[in-house]
Amino acid sequence: ERNDLSDKKQIQAVINHQALARLGLNATDIALNLRIAYTGETVTKVRYEDEEIDFIVSCKSEAVKDLDVVRNLLIPNARGDLIKLGTVVKFVPENGTPDYYHYNGNRAVIITADVDLDIVTPLEATNQVINHFKIKSNWPGMQLLIGGEAEETSQSLKSLAITMIVAVVGIYFLLILLFRSLLQPFLVISAIPFSILGVIIAYLLHGTPLSFTGMLGVIGLAGVVVNDSLVMVDHLNELRSVSPKANLIELVAQGSANRFRAIVMTTLTTVAGVTPTVYGLGGTDPFMAPMALSLGYGLVFATPLILFLVP
Incomplete structure (x- = not known):
């Protein structure tokens, strides 16, 4: 296994700009309503004695996990009409951004593996890896550090x-x-x-x-x-x-x-x-x-x- 491959999933919101302009909306309206749906928006604050409490409007976390619910969210345009979000936005699932790690200031990738002790010892496996890659001749400037x-x-x-x-x-x-x-x-x-x-x-x-x-x-x-x-x-x-x-x-x-x-x-x-x-x-x-x-x-x-x- 290697630590630079991400198994995280993300959903990209692709805006149909022609439909957006026709229906009297803009990209800011889309971004604002998506942020309110997922993270919420503070609409008012109320003070009880010495404590100030924020009132936040947002969708239930279980609801926004369903893309059909998100597509049916209603967004008001400049004329006051309510437009379904799915009319102007297409949701595309894709792989998330991988995590990047550094070692002594240099970009690093950590590779881990288990050793079958019935076949080979950890030291023998390490020597086989070092002899196989030949870092100095094939990849100058790269370092191969052994751990574990x-x-x-x-x-x-x-x-x-x-x-x-x-x-x-x-x-x-x-x-x-x-x-x-x-x-x-x-x-x-x-x-x-x-x-x-x-x-x-x-x-x-x-x-x-x-x-x-x-x-x-x-x-x-x-x-x-x-x-x-x-x-x-x-x-x-x-x-x-x-x-x-x-x-x-x-x-x-x-x-x-x-x-x-x-x-x-x-x-x-x-x-x-x-x-x-x-x-x-x-x-x-x-x-x-x-x-x-x-x-x-x-x-x-x-x-x-x-x-x-x-x-």
């Missing part, structure tokens, strides 16, 4: 991306305080990109678009993945401080074996907890399911990397 759900989704994803960056930077500085090192926090954070890779693969396998709540799940996933990686690196540092002269490879192997069960159990319990929400076991929740999908599959892909890549 696609705009809100784009803004939400941008704000979540900024939140994700702030969260990662905050985690990095906290890990600097913990490890007293500028490099070891990178070992812990290195698991985050691989967990995001798992999220992307999960959404591709399920044929589901990445939503706002799905991004919230990614942010929560970053905290869980960092926690598992932190347990591993911290334990390796502890072993190295106890046996500083031990072979590094053997030390890493021992530390990884010590933390293997704890990390795997953390992953299994978390995945087992979110799986019913992902697949709607016992009830579905369209808002929580994308978040659980991001968390569960991200952990599944990140855990092997924590156990092998980080050491």
Whole structure:
């Protein structure tokens, strides 16, 4: 739908000027009587105490809706004869004047549409519209501004991306305080990109678009993945401080074996907890399911990397 197409109807009064002159009337008489019929005319005013009341003469609103009634309205001419309005005026129904809208001072047309989510997402539909019209090359000087759900989704994803960056930077500085090192926090954070890779693969396998709540799940996933990686690196540092002269490879192997069960159990319990929400076991929740999908599959892909890549 577009907002510059009017569904309003109007009636144009077409005057027969020859008949008007022959019967001793003029256009002012026609306009005056039509205005009185539809909007009324104040004929006198009466004051009651401190209140002044207008007396208005007009036709009933229900009556003037019938054009036959309007055609039979009697208009006095200069000789005092009463002339039916339909004798000198022909009423022609036609479409009303459309409404005009402006955006930042420029003429604008707003087009709205509903999206069938079983076929396409709002973002995909928006991209198809932009690629189809090619505003810059085909209509120079014209602007195509996208609004609605696609705009809100784009803004939400941008704000979540900024939140994700702030969260990662905050985690990095906290890990600097913990490890007293500028490099070891990178070992812990290195698991985050691989967990995001798992999220992307999960959404591709399920044929589901990445939503706002799905991004919230990614942010929560970053905290869980960092926690598992932190347990591993911290334990390796502890072993190295106890046996500083031990072979590094053997030390890493021992530390990884010590933390293997704890990390795997953390992953299994978390995945087992979110799986019913992902697949709607016992009830579905369209808002929580994308978040659980991001968390569960991200952990599944990140855990092997924590156990092998980080050491």
